Amino acid sequence: MSANNTKSDFNWAQWRWISATTANSTDKNFAKKEQINTPTNSTTATTSAVSPNTSMSVNNSQSLANALSTNKINSAALNHGACATLPDWVLAVKKSSAPNAVAVKTLVLKPKGIAGTDVLVVAARADAEWSTNPLIKLLGGKEARAAQDDLILSTLKLNRIDVSPFALANVDAASKPTLLFAIDKSLASAPQLAFRNFSASDSIVVSGSDLISFVKSAGFTPKEFDAAQIGAPAAAPSAPASGKAKQQKSAATTSASNDEGVMIGITVKKADDFPSWYTQVLVKTEMMDYYDVSGCYILRPWSFKIWAEIKKFFTAEIEELGVEECYFPMFINGKALEKEKDHVEGFAPEVAWVTRAGSSDLAEPIAVRPTSETIMYPAYAKWVQSHRDLPLRLNQWCNVVRWEFKNPQPFLRTREFLWQEGHTAFATKEESDKEVLEILELYRRVYEEVLAVPVVPGKKSENEKFAGGLYTTTVEGFIPTTGRAIQGATSHSLGQNFAKMFEISIESIEEGAPQGSKSFVWQNSWGLTTRTIGVMVMVHGDDKGLVLPPNVANIQVVVVPVGITAKTTAAERAKIHAFVDEVTKLCKPAGVRAKADTRDVYTPGYKFNHWEMRGVPIRLEVGPKDIAKNEVRCVIRHNGKAQQLAFPTLSTSLPALLAQIQSDMFEKAKKERDSHVIRVEKFEDGFVQILDKKNLILAPWCERVACEKEVKERSQRIALAGEAADEKAPSMGAKTLCIPFKQPTENPVVPGKTKCFACDHNAVSYTLWGRSY
Numbered sequence: 152m153s154a155n156n157t158k159s160d161f162n163w164a165q166w167r168w169i170s171a172t173t174a175n176s177t178d179k180n181f182a183k184k185e186q187i188n189t190p191t192n193s194t195t196a197t198t199s200a201v202s203p204n205t206s207m208s209v210n211n212s213q214s215l216a217n218a219l220s221t222n223k224i225n226s227a228a229l230n231h232g233a234c235a236t237l238p239d240w241v242l243a244v245k246k247s248s249a250p251n252a253v254a255v256k257t258l259v260l261k262p263k264g265i266a267g268t269d270v271l272v273v274a275a276r277a278d279a280e281w282s283t284n285p286l287i288k289l290l291g292g293k294e295a296r297a298a299q300d301d302l303i304l305s306t307l308k309l310n311r312i313d314v315s316p317f318a319l320a321n322v323d324a325a326s327k328p329t330l331l332f333a334i335d336k337s338l339a340s341a342p343q344l345a346f347r348n349f350s351a352s353d354s355i356v357v358s359g360s361d362l363i364s365f366v367k368s369a370g371f372t373p374k375e376f377d378a379a380q381i382g383a384p385a386a387a388p389s390a391p392a393s394g395k396a397k398q399q400k401s402a403a404t405t406s407a408s409n410d411e412g413v414m415i416g417i418t419v420k421k422a423d424d425f426p427s428w429y430t431q432v433l434v435k436t437e438m439m440d441y442y443d444v445s446g447c448y449i450l451r452p453w454s455f456k457i458w459a460e461i462k463k464f465f466t467a468e469i470e471e472l473g474v475e476e477c478y479f480p481m482f483i484n485g486k487a488l489e490k491e492k493d494h495v496e497g498f499a500p501e502v503a504w505v506t507r508a509g510s511s512d513l514a515e516p517i518a519v520r521p522t523s524e525t526i527m528y529p530a531y532a533k534w535v536q537s538h539r540d541l542p543l544r545l546n547q548w549c550n551v552v553r554w555e556f557k558n559p560q561p562f563l564r565t566r567e568f569l570w571q572e573g574h575t576a577f578a579t580k581e582e583s584d585k586e587v588l589e590i591l592e593l594y595r596r597v598y599e600e601v602l603a604v605p606v607v608p609g610k611k612s613e614n615e616k617f618a619g620g621l622y623t624t625t626v627e628g629f630i631p632t633t634g635r636a637i638q639g640a641t642s643h644s645l646g647q648n649f650a651k652m653f654e655i656s657i658e659s660i661e662e663g664a665p666q667g668s669k670s671f672v673w674q675n676s677w678g679l680t681t682r683t684i685g686v687m688v689m690v691h692g693d694d695k696g697l698v699l700p701p702n703v704a705n706i707q708v709v710v711v712p713v714g715i716t717a718k719t720t721a722a723e724r725a726k727i728h729a730f731v732d733e734v735t736k737l738c739k740p741a742g743v744r745a746k747a748d749t750r751d752v753y754t755p756g757y758k759f760n761h762w763e764m765r766g767v768p769i770r771l772e773v774g775p776k777d778i779a780k781n782e783v784r785c786v787i788r789h790n791g792k793a794q795q796l797a798f799p800t801l802s803t804s805l806p807a808l809l810a811q812i813q814s815d816m817f818e819k820a821k822k823e824r825d826s827h828v829i830r831v832e833k834f835e836d837g838f839v840q841i842l843d844k845k846n847l848i849l850a851p852w853c854e855r856v857a858c859e860k861e862v863k864e865r866s867q868r869i870a871l872a873g874e875a876a877d878e879k880a881p882s883m884g885a886k887t888l889c890i891p892f893k894q895p896t897e898n899p900v901v902p903g904k905t906k907c908f909a910c911d912h913n914a915v916s917y918t919l920w921g922r923s924y
Contacts, residue, residue, distance in 0.1 A: 208308065208320065208321055209317050209318060209320045209321055210308065210309060210313075210321070211349050212228070212348050212349045212350065212353060212355070215317055215348065215349070215355065216228070218317065218320055218365075219317075219357070219365070222364070222365060222368055224357060224361045224364065224365060225357070225358070225361065226355055226356060226357045226361075227249065227355065227356040227357075228348060228353060228354070228355050228356075229244075229247055229248070229249065229345070229348075229353065229354045229355070229356065230352055230353055231243040231244070231246075231247055231352065231353075231354065232352055233351045233352045234351050234352070235351070235437075236434070236435055237256060237277055237435075238416075240254060240277070240347065240351075240354070241254045241277050241278050243354075244345045244354060247354075249343055249345070249356055251342070251343055252343035252344065252345040252356050253276060253277075253337075253338060253341050253343065253344050253345065254276070254277040254278060254345045254354075255274050255275070255276065255277060255315075255338060255344050255345060255346055256274075256275055256276070256277040257272065257273070257274055257314050257315050257316060257318075257346075258271075258272070258273040258275065258283070258297075259271070259272055259273075259297070259298040259302075259303050259307070259311065259314055260272075260273065260283060260287075260295040260296065260297060260298055261295060261296050261297070261298045261299070261302065262287055262290070262292045262294075262295040262331075263287075263292055263293045263294050263295060263296075264287070264291070264292035264293035264294070265287070265290055265291055265292035265331065266291070267328060267329060268290075268292075268329060268330070268331045269302075269306075269326075269329040269330070270298060270302065270306050270307075270326075270329065270330045270331070271287075271290070271295065271330075271331050271332075271333065272307075272314075272316065272318075272319065272330065272331070272332045272333070273286070273332075273333045273334070274315075274316050274332075274333070274334040274335065274338060274362075275334075275335045275338070275378055276335060276337070276338065276378065279335075279378055280418045280419075282381065282419075282423055282424070283295055283424060283427075284423070284424075285381045286333065286376055286381055289376055289381075290331070290333065290374065290376075296424075296426045297424075297426040297427050297430065299559055299560075300441075300445045300446060300559050301445055301446070301559060304445050306322060306326055306330065307319075307321055307322065308321040308322075309321065310441060310443060310445070311441060312347075312441050313347070313349050315346040315347060316332065316334075316346075316362060316365070316366055317346070317365065319332060319365075319366055319369040319370075319371055320365075320369045322369070322370075327370050327371070330371070331371075331374060332366055332371045332372075332373050332374065333373070333374040333375070333376055334362075334363075334366075334373050334374070334375055334376075335375075335376060335377070335378040336375040336376065336377055337377075337378070337379070338359050338362070339359045339360070339362075339363055339373070339375055340359050340360070341358070341359040342358055342359070343356050343357075343358060344356065344357055344358065344359055344362055416435070416695065416696065416760060416764055417431050417432060417435065417694060417695060417696050417764065418431065419431060420694050421632055421692065421693060421694055422632060425632050425633055428692075428694075429560075429561075429688070429689065429692075430561070432688060432692050432696050432697060433454075433561055433562075433688065435696065435764065436453060436696055436697050436764055436765045436766065437451045437452075437453050437765070438450075438451060438453050438454040438684070438688070438697070439451055439454055439561050439562070444566070445559065445566075446554075446555065446559040446565055446566035446567075447565065447566055447567050448561045448562075448565060450569075450681070452705065453705055453765065454562075454684050456703070456705035457683075457684050457687070457699075457703040457705070458569065458681055458683075458684065460601065460702065460703040461597055461601060461602075461679070461683060461703065462548060462571070464596075464597065464601050465571065465593060465597060465679065466546075468593050468596075469546055469573065469590075469593065472544070472586075472589060473542070473544055474544040474545065474546050474573060474575070475544065475545055475546070476545075476546055476547065476548075477545045477546070477547050478547050478549065479523055479526050479527050479530075479547060479549075480526060481519060481520050481526075481549065481550070481551075482505070482517045482518070482519065482520070482526075483517065483518040483519070483520055483525055483526050484515070484517065484518075485504075485515055485516050485517065485518060486515075487525045487526070487529065488502070488518050488525050500554075501521055501553035501554050501555055502518050502519070502521055502553075502554070503518070503519045503521075503552045503554045503566075504516045504517065504518055504519070505517045505518075505519065519552045520549075520551050520552065521551055521552065521553045522551060522572065522676075522678075523547070523549075523551075523572055523574065524574065524619075524645075524649055524676060527545070527574050528574075528649055528652075528653040528655060529653055531543060531574075531576055531653065531655050532653050532654050532655045535576060535655050535656075535657060535672060536657065537657050537658055538578045538657050538658070538660050540657070541576060541577060541578045541657065541672065542575060542576060542577045542578070542582060543575060543576040544573070544575040544576075544586075545573070545574055545575070546571055546572070546573040546574075547571065547572060548569070548570075548571045549569070549570070549571075549572070550567055550568065550569050550570075551567070551568060551570060551572075552566060552567050553566060553568075554566055560685070560924075561685065562681055562682055562684045562685025562686075562688070563637070563682055563685045563686075563924055564924065568680050568681050568682070569680065569681045570678050570679060570680040570681065571678060571679055572676065572677070572678045573590065573675070573676065573677045573678070574674070574675070574676050575674065575675045575676075576650070576655060576672040576673070576674050577672060577673045577674070577675075578657065578660060578670075578672065578673070579673060580646075580673050582673070583644055583673035583674065583675055584644065586675055587624055587642045587643070587644050587675055587677075588624065588642075590642040590675075590677045591608055591624045591625075591626065591640075591642040591677075592608075594606075594626045594639065594640035594642065594677075594679055595608050595626050597640070597679065597683065598626060598628065598639055598640075598683070598686075599817060600702070601700070601702050601703060602683060602686070602687045602700055602702075602703060603687075603691065603700040603702070603813055603816040603817040603820060604628055604639075604686055604687055604690050604691075604817075604820060605628075605629075605817065605820050605821040605824045605825075606626035606627060606628050606639050607626065607627045607629075607888070607889060607891050607919060608624070608625070608626050608889075608891070608892050608893075609624065609625060609626075609627065609888075609889030609890050609891040609892050609919065610622060610623070610624050610625070610889060610890045610892070611623040611624070611625050611641070611887075611889055611890075612854065612856070612859055612887040612889075612890065612918070613854070613856050614856045614859050614860070614886075614887070615886065615887055616643075617641065617643040617645075617676075619645070619648055619649065620643045620644060620645050620646065620648070620676075621643075621644045621645060621646030621648065622643070622644050623641055623642075623643045623644075624641065624642045624643075624644075625638055625639070625640070625641045625642075625888075625889050626639040626640050627639060627888045627889050627919065628686045628690070629690075629824045629827065629847060629921075630686070630689045630690065630924075631690075631823050631824065631827055631845065632689065632845075633689075633845065634827070634842070634844070634845025634846060634921075634922065635921065635922050635923055635924055636847060636888045636919075636921040636922070636923040636924075637682070637686055637923060637924045638682075638888075638923065638924075639682070639683070639686065640677075640678065640679040640680075640683075641677065641678060642675065642677040643675060643676050643677060644673075644675055645673075645674040645675060645676055646673065646674070647671040647672070647673060647674070649674055650671035650672045650673070650674055651671055655671065655672050655674070656669040656670060656671050656672065657669065657670060657672060658670075687699075687700070687703070690820050691766075691789070691816060691820065692766075695763055695764060696763065696764035696765065696766060697764065697765055697766025698766050698788055698789050698816070699765075699766035699767065699768060699788075700768075700812075700813055700816055700817075701768045701769075701809040701810075701812050701813050702813055704744065704766065704767060704768050705744065706744055706745065706746045706762075706765075706767050707743050707744045707745065707767070707768050707769060707809055708738055708743055708744070708745040708746075708767070708768070708769045708770075708771060708805060708809075709745070709746050709747075709748055709758075709762045709767045709769070709770050709771070710731050710734050710735050710745060710746070710747045710748065710770075710771045710772075710773060710783075711731075711747075711748050711755055711758050711759065711762075711770060711771070711772050711773070712727045712728060712731050712747075712748075712749060712755075712772075712773050712774070713755045713772045713773065713774040714727070714774030714775050714776070715727060723775065726778065727773060727774065727775065727778065728749060730773050730777075730778050731747050731749060731773050732747065733798075734747075734771060734773060734783060734798065734801065735747040737801055737802055738801070738802075738805065740802065741801070741802040741803070741805060741806055742806060743805050743806060743809065748761075748762070755772070759786075763788060766788060767788060768787070768788050768789070768809060768812050769785060769786070769787060769788065769805070769808065769809065769812070770785070770786045770788070771783045771784065771785055771786075771796075772784040772785075772786070777795075780795075781797065781798045781799070782795050782796060782797050782798055783795070783796050783798060783801070784796075785808070787808075787812060789812060789815065789816055789819075790815070796808075827845060827846045827847055828846070828847045828848075828849055828919075829841050829846045829847070829848055829849070830848075830849045830850070830895070830917075831848050831849070831850045831908060832850065832851065832908055833908050834862070834865075834908055834909045838850075838866065838885070838908075839866050839869040839870055839885075842866065842870070842885055842920075842921065842922060843870070846921075847888070847919055847920065847921040848885070848919070848920040848921065849891075849895070849917050849918070849919055849920075850908040850909075850917065850918060850920055851900055851905050851906065851907060851908050851914035851916070851917055851918075852887070852890075852907050852908060852909070852914055852915065852916060852917070852918040852920075853907035853909075853910060853912035853913060853914055853915055854890070854915045854916060854918070855907075855910075855912060858907060858909055858910050858912070859886065859887055861909065861910070862884075862885055862886075862909050862920070863884040863885060863886050864884065865909075866883070866884050866885040867883050867884030867885075870883040870884070871883055883922065884922070885920050885921060885922060886920070886921075886922075886923060887918050887919070887920055888918075888919040888920065888921050888923060889918070889919050890916045890917075890918045890919070891917070891918075891919055894916060894917055895917050899917070900914050900915065900916060900917060
């Protein structure tokens with residue numbers, strides 16, 4: 152690919168070539184005219200023999216252009232308009248002036264079992280589907296998972312979305328021995344390879360041989376593999392299509408107006424590569440997007456609507472209980488945060504501090520709230536002076552910041568997240584205890600009635616309770632694909648601890664109390680976060696993408712016109728669209744959120760896949776035959792079943808069907824969850840082996856802190872079998888999830904007789920154990 156051929160081979164209106172020759176051109180107007188970004192250092196640009204530069208940082212399109220030019224590598228930069236998804240980008244490259252360029256995706260993996268390797272960077276065709284685990288085994292390892300954002304940022308000095316093989320130039324000397332680069336051998340010899348160029352609108356093209364040269368100059372020896380031999384994950388067999396179903400292509404392909412068969416769907420199986428599946432589902436369905444600050448994410452309308460529905464339900468319920476809405480500032484005075492020692496110790500590693508304002512240091516650092524007890528309770532102390540000021544029951548919807556470094560995952564574990572936090576004060580413990588359980592019941596209903604996700608209500612162990620609280624209650628979810636539990640929401644009894652710290656007291660109303668004596672109030676706090684969205688996606692999603700419960704779906708019904716061909720007359724087309732409009736307008740008065748997809752640029756098959764991937768509960772298809780029968784064809788997302796619905800009764804049949812879908816989704820999830828709860832009487836009865844099979848365990852337990860710590864350490868030792876633990880990965884040790892309020896009725900704990908499953912002490916309760924996020 153020489154500079155002399157570039158003018159005739161490519162359209163200069165679209166491409167900007169950057170090469171050692173053009174960068175050194177004596178025609179000073181040439182670079183300006185073609186918008187070539189030449190190195191600012193003229194000495195570097197004109198040196199005839201430049202040694203490979205291994206220290207140049209690549210962190211934007213300009214620095215990449217400079218690095219390639221310095222290493223005498225010809226490259227072409229293409230502007231093709233913004234591409235929202237990987238398949239969109241692949242198509243954009245195919246339609247560009249370099250239609251033969253192979254679009255390349257870059258995977259960053261955390262391998263297990265490859266000696267001395269912490270990070271694996273893989274370059275592969277963006278339009279190919281294959282499984283990563285066979286590659287890992289080929290390289291001598293066991294398995295791999297997607298590398299977390301922090302690991303990518305610390306190693307490659309870029310956010311995940313900007314990583315390409317050129318990022319290897321950023322790896323410091325200490326990290327180089329722990330990083331491995333692998334490339335599909337078909338790419339190594341390809342004449343043209345396209346990579347994302349730090350923007351959704353830009354790509355850069357180099358030859359395969361030049362890429363290999365660059366990687367070697369960065370200090371790495373590429374490991375080549377044959378992706379064609381590794382192959383795609385096995386797909387589940389499907390029944391032959393018939394009737395209108397034949398119109399729908401696989402969810403992994405488009406059916407746009409040119410029907411070029413480009414990948415648009417989820418390209419990995421949920422069971423094969425769960426982390427990649429989860430990320431693809433969230434990004435491709437436009438639930439979220441990545442942000443420049445690691446651990447922080449953009450919530451797009453498709454997910455924010457879910458949060459809005461949760462907020463709507465919960466707000467209405469707590470208002471019935473007498474809770475009022477408020478808002479407190481997000482900053483905490485350092486002295487106030489340090490007032491409650493136990494509370495601070497629980498959050499200290501995660502607290503973010505503001506230390507500067509402009510160019511000036513603050514006289515005293517200010518913390519960004521990880522939770523709001525220490526913000527709100529000084530005000531409570533002013534507002535509560537007598538029993539007549541109680542109960543004080545406030546709730547706020549806000550964001551909080553917890554600067555975590557362990558395994559960040561969108562919605563599940565993030566540095567900033569949205570939540571509601573309720574803070575209440577009562578005159579008596581009985582009132583406080585009653586509210587703790589009332590709120591927990593509402594959290595159960597959020598998960599089970601709104602999100603169709605089964606949870607286990609219970610009490611946290613002493614070791615797992617909220618720092619500084621009296622006791623904590625929880626609803627615990629379960630992700631069958633990973634076999635891990637996840638804390639859904641918590642309702643805490645704070646006792647009188649915070650009241651004593653912040654002097655929230657009233658004149659005692661206890662019988663026989665001395666005149667003028669004071670008593671401290673009883674307090675609760677309770678919270679529910681956007682983690683709910685992640686749990687819902689993980690539980691219900693499938694290989695095709697999202698599966699949304701109707702109660703939170705942004706669009707509950709999508710109406711798609713079908714049967715329109717080149718032979719369809721304008722009058723027939725108008726008749727179909729008019730019927731589609733009638734169906735859509737009928738939905739709103741019936742309380743159904745509906746949308747008509749009348750985009751002419753896409754075929755019905757494309758639209759089917761588009762909305763199926765986004766999890767819309769019901770698809771209605773309207774064609775000439777349906778209109779003739781005064782009915783519509785209905786396809787249900789969560790089970791794929793189809794039926795005909797009469798148009799005149801849609802206002803009643805659709806709400807009833809949506810309610811049935813909500814119920815069916817919950818029952819399906821509950822049945823699967825229940826099948827993974829195993830009762831164990833002794834640790835030696837295969838405790839760890841049962842966990843390894845992605846189960847939860849219900850076992851008799853003594854409820855001692857020391858016993859729980861021993862079980863966690865013992866189970867982790869057995870699970871790791873001598874391997875070092877990954878500090879950023881979820882723990883392999885088992886812990887208590889909760890002591891379920893609903894205890895077994897068959898062979899229950901007999902006080903003084905039933906023994907703890909892990910030690911010789913008497914059991915107090917049957918407790919739910921598992922590995923968790």
